[in-house]
Amino acid sequence: MEKFYDTFGAHVFNDKEMKKRLTDETYQLLRKTIKNGKELDPSIAKDVANAMKEWAIEMGATHYTHWFQPLTGETAEKHDGFIESQKGGRVVAEFSGKNLIKGEPDASSFPSGGLRDTFEARGYTAWDPTSYVFVKGKTLYIPTIFCSYNGEALDHKTPLLRSMDALNKQAMRILKHFDNKDVDHVKTTAGPEQEYFLIDKDLYEKRKDLMFTGRTLFGAPAPKGQELDDHYFGVIKTKVADFMDDLNKELWQLGVLAKTEHNEVAPAQHELATIFLTSNVSTDHNHIVMETMKKVAQKHGLVCLLHEKPFAGVNGSGKHNNWSLKTDTGINLLEPGDTPSENARFLLFLSAVIKAVDEYQDLLRISVATAGNDNRLGASEAPPAIVSIFLGDELTAILEAIEKDVPYQNKSKTPMKVGVTSIPAFPKDNTDRNRTSPFAFTGNKFEFRMPGSSQSIATPNTVLNTAVAEELKKFADILDKSKDVKADIHKLVKDTIKEHKRIIFNGNGYDPSWIKEAEKRGLSNYPNTPLALKHYKDEKNVELYVSNSVLSKTEIESRYEVYLETYTKTVALEARTMLDMAKKDIMPAVIKYSGMIAKDLKLKKDIALGFATDYEVSLLKDVSTLSSGLYLATLDLEKALEKATMEDPYELAIYHHDVVLAKMTKLRDSADKLEVIVGTEYWPMPDYGKLLFSVK
Numbered sequence: 096m097e098k099f100y101d102t103f104g105a106h107v108f109n110d111k112e113m114k115k116r117l118t119d120e121t122y123q124l125l126r127k128t129i130k131n132g133k134e135l136d137p138s139i140a141k142d143v144a145n146a147m148k149e150w151a152i153e154m155g156a157t158h159y160t161h162w163f164q165p166l167t168g169e170t171a172e173k174h175d176g177f178i179e180s181q182k183g184g185r186v187v188a189e190f191s192g193k194n195l196i197k198g199e200p201d202a203s204s205f206p207s208g209g210l211r212d213t214f215e216a217r218g219y220t221a222w223d224p225t226s227y228v229f230v231k232g233k234t235l236y237i238p239t240i241f242c243s244y245n246g247e248a249l250d251h252k253t254p255l256l257r258s259m260d261a262l263n264k265q266a267m268r269i270l271k272h273f274d275n276k277d278v279d280h281v282k283t284t285a286g287p288e289q290e291y292f293l294i295d296k297d298l299y300e301k302r303k304d305l306m307f308t309g310r311t312l313f314g315a316p317a318p319k320g321q322e323l324d325d326h327y328f329g330v331i332k333t334k335v336a337d338f339m340d341d342l343n344k345e346l347w348q349l350g351v352l353a354k355t356e357h358n359e360v361a362p363a364q365h366e367l368a369t370i371f372l373t374s375n376v377s378t379d380h381n382h383i384v385m386e387t388m389k390k391v392a393q394k395h396g397l398v399c400l401l402h403e404k405p406f407a408g409v410n411g412s413g414k415h416n417n418w419s420l421k422t423d424t425g426i427n428l429l430e431p432g433d434t435p436s437e438n439a440r441f442l443l444f445l446s447a448v449i450k451a452v453d454e455y456q457d458l459l460r461i462s463v464a465t466a467g468n469d470n471r472l473g474a475s476e477a478p479p480a481i482v483s484i485f486l487g488d489e490l491t492a493i494l495e496a497i498e499k500d501v502p503y504q505n506k507s508k509t510p511m512k513v514g515v516t517s518i519p520a521f522p523k524d525n526t527d528r529n530r531t532s533p534f535a536f537t538g539n540k541f542e543f544r545m546p547g548s549s550q551s552i553a554t555p556n557t558v559l560n561t562a563v564a565e566e567l568k569k570f571a572d573i574l575d576k577s578k579d580v581k582a583d584i585h586k587l588v589k590d591t592i593k594e595h596k597r598i599i600f601n602g603n604g605y606d607p608s609w610i611k612e613a614e615k616r617g618l619s620n621y622p623n624t625p626l627a628l629k630h631y632k633d634e635k636n637v638e639l640y641v642s643n644s645v646l647s648k649t650e651i652e653s654r655y656e657v658y659l660e661t662y663t664k665t666v667a668l669e670a671r672t673m674l675d676m677a678k679k680d681i682m683p684a685v686i687k688y689s690g691m692i693a694k695d696l697k698l699k700k701d702i703a704l705g706f707a708t709d710y711e712v713s714l715l716k717d718v719s720t721l722s723s724g725l726y727l728a729t730l731d732l733e734k735a736l737e738k739a740t741m742e743d744p745y746e747l748a749i750y751h752h753d754v755v756l757a758k759m760t761k762l763r764d765s766a767d768k769l770e771v772i773v774g775t776e777y778w779p780m781p782d783y784g785k786l787l788f789s790v791k
């Protein structure tokens with residue numbers, strides 16, 4: 096019998112296929128390209144393309160596409176047939192080396208934040224050879240970067256690759272000072288945990304808000320929510336299990352390492368974690384995961400919601416991004432190790448991370464700032480909008496001992512010396528207890544918990560890589576000139592903890608007192624996207640990106656505009672959807688309902704047999720008062736939208752936050768109050784109870 100893993104990666108042009116289908120010489124050259132992450136050697140492009148085409152056609156493919164990640168946040172693809180016409184009405188299958196290396200999609204319809212005005216509308220895509228091509232459906236997918244003709248990045252992936260280069264460069268400089276001479280390069284790794292909701296497709300189609308915006312814009316709480324905590328890790332329902340089974344099969348074929356699946360805290364909420372990989376490949380795979388989830392759900396009569404907060408009052412969805420650094424020789428640089436030298440290396444890299452997170456806390460916050468995630472960050476079920484690091488008590492105590500030149504927990508007589516004394520072993524599982532921290536050390540990696548469920552992990556990883564590269568650079572500058580490397584490493588660790596310990600917080604991040612405490616420590620707290628984005632172009636941030644060759648000034652400028660614009664568009668779309676639903680669905684339903692009561696009242700009066708009608712009068716009054724409130728709220732929101740004419744993208748975005756969102760909240764409030772008193776069969780859309788509990 097075929098085993099589940101026999102078909103793993105069957106749809107991927109992986110190393111095994113390459114070896115089988117390429118000459119030894121071409122294969123070796125391609126391996127080298129993949130290892131170095133450099134552009135494909137044009138001299139072998141033709142042979143590689145040919146082998147890919149043969150393989151893809153055997154897999155049933157008829158088309159190929161350069162698959163890229165524009166700033167819309169989704170992926171983009173344009174399919175071209177392998178078909179070429181020949182004389183005499185014949186056709187052949189063609190796929191040239193040029194077609195593999197470079198594509199030329201029209202860039203003018205993708206967000207570019209002003210780059211379009213300055214540069215030509217044309218863009219190009221180029222294969223990222225470190226990410227394997229694969230066949231999905233009838234198409235050969237080629238993972239690519241997307242740039243303007245002047246080489247300005249128009250996507251999320253280019254900066255990610257640049258940041259990995261920056262980090263590799265600096266980490267290699269550091270490793271020269273340790274016993275790691277055999278290391279050729281350092282890569283960053285990412286392992287995302289993807290949260291999502293599954294709801295019934297028929298119900299979904301009855302809700303314009305879900306269809307147009309991905310979240311419910313109206314909806315009173317159901318009698319049952321998540322208060323019983325009976326869903327987390329609960330038994331997986333048959334329909335969901337069937338979905339997961341199908342999903343895994345598809346993902347495994349595509350070489351995606353889907354591993355852990357379980358029910359999450361909210362009803363109808365689930366999670367899938369993949370095994371970590373190099374950051375860029377993991378980013379591609381996470382896009383495949385999200386797209387496959389949506390597709391497979393449809394097949395099962397379900398809809399997969401990836402929005403950060405589909406339902407008010409129940410937990411939202413995030414995407415924990417596990418992150419670390421790994422050498423090509425297999426060393427995890429955030430693994431504490433056993434020897435004093437390994438300990439020193441670990442403590443130095445750890446210090447770089449602590450310093451990076453403290454100095455660029457605003458950029459980390461910005462990297463997860465979206466209209467969707469604003470509904471989640473800072474609410475009591477998600478990490479706060481304040482960035483801090485959880486290290487666990489043991490590791491914190493070790494660092495404090497180093498800072499104060501004292502023995503660790505009085506367990507020895509001599510103070511800890513980095514690189515000389517061993518750090519005491521600390522239990523790993525202890526470090527994972529705190530679930531409220533936005534950035535937690537979990538034994539041999541960090542878990543960044545702020546990213547939203549629908550967002551690409553490219554940008555959060557880009558910020559992490561770049562900020563850490565910057566601190567490693569500063570460390571390496573010192574060590575390269577050092578006369579006593581051990582002593583200087585000790586000093587670097589000591590100074591870091593002294594200067595940056597304000598970012599370490601092992602307490603409960605959901606506790607309101609933390610906000611006050613964080614403010615005292617001088618940590619930044621940007622509760623919404625526009626306020627966060629305001630700091631995107633701060634001098635130190637521009638300097639970071641530019642000096643590490645991750646983003647140019649123009650690219651930063653363009654991204655700033657795109658992010659603000661995306662925020663504004665999202666909120667405006669939600670507002671328009673609300674107005675449409677309020678006017679066309681809710682008001683008519685309410686009128687019908689109150690009409691029914693009025694008719695009944697009149698009937699009873701006409702008969703005049705002395706029926707008790709007080710309750711009907713008071714019900715009618717309530718419905719009437721609430722619906723006039725609803726009506727006024729729609730007028731208010733309409734007016735607010737009309738006034739949204741500011742030219743400056745920041746002004747416009749902050750207006751949408753401060754004014755438009757506030758009016759939306761009012762409108763929702765009156766509608767939700769009505770929902771509670773209007774009869775179920777009159778209410779024009781499925782309620783929370785149905786949406787959250789109907790999948791069996």
Ligand code: ADP
Pocket residue numbers: 284285286287288355368369370371372415417418419420427527539540542
């Ligand atoms: P939890 O829910 O407790 O956080 P999971 O097992 O669901 O744990 O997820 C852990 C994630 O961390 C997995 O995706 C795993 O592959 C990833 N991971 C483990 N080690 C590393 C590493 N060195 N770098 C990046 N990610 C890692």
Ligand code: MG
Pocket residue numbers: 288415542
């Ligand atoms: Mg986790």
